Amino acid sequence: xxxxxxxxxxxxxxxxxxxxxxxxxxxxxxxxxxxxxxxxxxxxxxxxxxxxxxxxxxxxxxxxxxxxxxxxxxxxxxxxxxxxxxxxxxxxxxxxxxxxxxxxxxxxxxxxxxxxxxxxxxxxxxxxxxxxxxxxxxxxxxxxxxxxxxxxxxxxxxxxxxxxxxxxxxxxxxxxxxxxxxxxxxxxxxxxxxxxxxxxxxxxxxxxxxxxxxxxxxxxxxxxxxxxxxxxxxxxxxxxxxxxxxxxxxxxxxxxxxxxx
Numbered sequence: 418x419x420x421x422x423x424x425x426x427x428x429x430x431x432x433x434x435x436x437x438x439x440x441x442x443x444x445x446x447x448x449x450x451x452x453x454x455x456x457x458x459x460x461x462x463x464x465x466x467x468x469x470x471x472x473x474x475x476x477x478x479x480x481x482x483x484x485x486x487x488x489x490x491x492x493x494x495x496x497x498x499x500x501x502x503x504x505x506x507x508x509x510x511x512x513x514x515x516x517x518x519x520x521x522x523x524x525x526x527x528x529x530x531x532x533x534x535x536x537x538x539x540x541x542x543x544x545x546x547x548x549x550x551x552x553x554x555x556x557x558x559x560x561x562x563x564x565x566x567x568x569x570x571x572x573x574x575x576x577x578x579x580x581x582x583x584x585x586x587x588x589x590x591x592x593x594x595x596x597x598x599x600x601x602x603x604x605x606x607x608x609x610x611x612x613x614x615x616x617x618x619x620x621x622x623x624x625x626x627x628x629x630x631x632x633x634x635x636x637x638x639x640x641x642x643x644x645x646x647x648x649x650x651x652x653x654x655x656x657x658x659x660x661x662x663x664x665x666x667x668x669x670x671x672x673x674x675x676x677x678x
Contacts, residue, residue, distance in 0.1 A: 421672025424665035431662060435481035442475035446632050458650055465650040467640070477654050480632035484614055485662070487548055487633075491613035494552025496606040499559025500595065506560070507567025508590050518564065525557045530619055537625040547626060551613050559605045566598035604673045611666035618659050634659050 434441060444462075450470030458465045464473035506517040533554055536542075542550060570576065571594060579593050595602075614634075620626030621635025629636055634655040641651035 419672055420668040424668030424672070427661060427665040428669070431481060431658070431665075432485060434478055435485055438475070438478040438482065442472065442478050444472040444475045446471065446476040446479040447630050448472065448475075455648060457648075464654045465648070467648075467651055468644070473637075473651060473654055476632040476637060477634070477658060480634045480637055480655065481658065483544060483627055483631065483633040484617055484635065484659070487544065487551065487617040487627075488610045488614035488662075488666075490548045491551040491555060491617075492606055492609040494549060495555035495609045495613070496559055496602070498553065498556035499605070500563055500602065502556065503560035503563025503565075504567055504590055504595060507564035508571060508586070508594060510568070510571075514564070517560075521557050521560050524554075529554050530616065533616060533620060534623060534625055537620055541625075541628075544627060544631075547617065547620070551616050555609050555612060555616070559602060559609065562601050562605045563595075563598060566601050567594050570594050570597050600673070604670055607666060607670040607673060611663045611670070614659065614662055614666070 448471060450466070453462065453466050453470040454468055456462055456466040456470075462472050462474065464477060466472060467476075502517050502521065506514040533550060536550055537547065540546060540550075567590075571589075576589060576593055579589055617626055617633065618635035618638065621633050622639045624636075624639055627633035627636050629640065637655040638652055638659075641648070641655075645652055
């Protein structure tokens, strides 16, 4: 079995766990049990409990809903933005290409995480706004790949043939160029999912992402900082899920990249 298939299966399993969290978890993620505080992993609490007696397994599963949703939706925002900018630059060429690519280079030059931390600290975003912020900070790679593919494809004979039968600019771009560029674009969008999950985790770890008591893998790590030495399970399990998810996404992306001609 290839690495890409393993990655897809692991991601499908994680999504299924997140979707079925109310049925899989024995406890609600916000349920307090002060008599069961600071417990290590056991038959009753598979991943242990935190300082408020909340079940860590339940919080990891419900946190997966936030972290995976942020990753997937942010990648969708980044993909749509990158397709629009890169497609316009690659198809139009000339001055518009120069302006859009210089803008892309300028955004790439700005460190992504510090910029997002400042924006999140000022805006104190909801999950929806966090998705938008991460997506709008992650479109540049897709734009550059889309632009390169469109520049290459627009000189092909099938594009000239489409022009000859009267295809307009929008049809040429949406029906001929972008579909043929889709395999390369899919690689960048796939990798954007893993990048978005890591960005959300980092923002939540620094206390400016998803706000407690709503659980995400990142804010679970943030809350576990003070007890790493005495209660390592509080950081181990969300950190492990972040690692496995990011690794699976990268395996899928690497497999797609290896299949490019």
